Amino acid sequence: MSGGSERRGAGEGTGGQADRRVRADAQRNMDALLRTALAVFATSGVDAPVREIAERAGVGVGTVYRHFPQRSDLIAAVFRREIDACADAASLLAAEYGPFDALAQWMLRYVDFVSAKRGLAAALHSGDPAYEALPAYFDQRLRPALQGLFDAASAAGAIRTGAKPNELLRAVASLCTAAHDVGPDYARSMIGLLLDGLRYGAAGSA
Amino acid sequence: MSGGSERRGAGEGTGGQADRRVRADAQRNMDALLRTALAVFATSGVDAPVREIAERAGVGVGTVYRHFPQRSDLIAAVFRREIDACADAASLLAAEYGPFDALAQWMLRYVDFVSAKRGLAAALHSGDPAYEALPAYFDQRLRPALQGLFDAASAAGAIRTGAKPNELLRAVASLCTAAHDVGPDYARSMIGLLLDGLRYGAAGSA
DNA sequence: CGAATATACGGAACTATGTTCCGTTTAGCA
DNA sequence: TGCTAAACGGAACATAGTTCCGTATATTCG
Numbered sequence: 349m350s351g352g353s354e355r356r357g358a359g360e361g362t363g364g365q366a367d368r369r370v371r372a373d374a375q376r377n378m379d380a381l382l383r384t385a386l387a388v389f390a391t392s393g394v395d396a397p398v399r400e401i402a403e404r405a406g407v408g409v410g411t412v413y414r415h416f417p418q419r420s421d422l423i424a425a426v427f428r429r430e431i432d433a434c435a436d437a438a439s440l441l442a443a444e445y446g447p448f449d450a451l452a453q454w455m456l457r458y459v460d461f462v463s464a465k466r467g468l469a470a471a472l473h474s475g476d477p478a479y480e481a482l483p484a485y486f487d488q489r490l491r492p493a494l495q496g497l498f499d500a501a502s503a504a505g506a507i508r509t510g511a512k513p514n515e516l517l518r519a520v521a522s523l524c525t526a527a528h529d530v531g532p533d534y535a536r537s538m539i540g541l542l543l544d545g546l547r548y549g550a551a552g553s554a
Numbered sequence: 555m556s557g558g559s560e561r562r563g564a565g566e567g568t569g570g571q572a573d574r575r576v577r578a579d580a581q582r583n584m585d586a587l588l589r590t591a592l593a594v595f596a597t598s599g600v601d602a603p604v605r606e607i608a609e610r611a612g613v614g615v616g617t618v619y620r621h622f623p624q625r626s627d628l629i630a631a632v633f634r635r636e637i638d639a640c641a642d643a644a645s646l647l648a649a650e651y652g653p654f655d656a657l658a659q660w661m662l663r664y665v666d667f668v669s670a671k672r673g674l675a676a677a678l679h680s681g682d683p684a685y686e687a688l689p690a691y692f693d694q695r696l697r698p699a700l701q702g703l704f705d706a707a708s709a710a711g712a713i714r715t716g717a718k719p720n721e722l723l724r725a726v727a728s729l730c731t732a733a734h735d736v737g738p739d740y741a742r743s744m745i746g747l748l749l750d751g752l753r754y755g756a757a758g759s760a
Numbered sequence: 761c762g763a764a765t766a767t768a769c770g771g772a773a774c775t776a777t778g779t780t781c782c783g784t785t786t787a788g789c790a
Numbered sequence: 791t792g793c794t795a796a797a798c799g800g801a802a803c804a805t806a807g808t809t810c811c812g813t814a815t816a817t818t819c820g
Contacts, residue, residue: 371787374797393681397777408799409779419778470679475599577816580768603806614770615808625807 380405420478434461438493448506451497462524507546586611600673626684640667644699654712657703668730713752
């Protein structure tokens, strides 16, 4: 019943606290829950009991359900947080490495993301409305992140121009899925190949 | 029976009674369960409660678990039965239609199969050991079925030779998955295209 | 045909897990 | 410090998978 019409919150992102400030303990518990859930999901899969997550996070189940009305909301929140982390890594890497290396490093980071989230990816197709917005969010955050790295790299003449971030993201995700049945290094070497492909017709190379 | 694991008798099909004959009521209940489960899964998805299936089939839950020790065993059995039905359709169609039409009709039949089983397909990746043998069974039954139609059609000069059943099966499955996000006719028209492609270089055409 | 017996049946009971409820605690504020 | 809205915790409830066991019956055998 009730349904997810009132699914606001959690995603304000840009840091506006419209009404009353969130209580510090609430914020703390929320963080602890997300961090713990991530770890538990990694260990026991997304089907891990809510009780276990609550206990390991040091809160009661009531608190879990206060922040995440449904179990799937918690999963979705964890997923979003991971998407954010992966997207944010782009600017960090851009600051630390040169244009091409930043791109290469980020691709590896993305491989880790996709590989670790295979269980979650399956849940996405379950039809639960809590997951409906995730693909869009995925695109909204990850595509610009990769686009930025592309732009920087091609501006520096390190890679060819005109590469499509979406296609790369999808291709890598497919490769990672297939990689599960093969070896763990398979994906990495294929990504290396893709990157070399991008370099091939670059302004600075030929 | 060709089916992998030693899941006890049940191989009634050709009427062979190995040891003690299965009790008639047991056989009846087994059939009713499989038929009911198929209907319930189609209506409520694979997550439908076992109780509901039992009730609708007119048996107690104990009977369900006697035949299918785990819920996933029931799902797997339904899946196998559908694979069988789809594979058996090949020879039926081959007897009723000409070589090419039989192939075309079967592809449509296969599209229905894949489309209807999308929910089950998701379950396949859950890691439940009950599903482990299904991909192999899928291949074992469907590939020869399609191969037979291919052989007949190419022997009649209706299609080119050398087509790979596996690739076609996989391609159609992919198309159907994508079709879910688009329209219901999309898959059918793409399959038509594939079939025309097979006809293109046929002995009898050029 | 009727008794004997292995087999199967049904559903209550047990367990696990998602979700709700509500009395208690506490952070933030005046 | 005292007040209050917000948050907390976990018992209680609801639902669903699974087990157990007394009862029913198909099949066999005399």
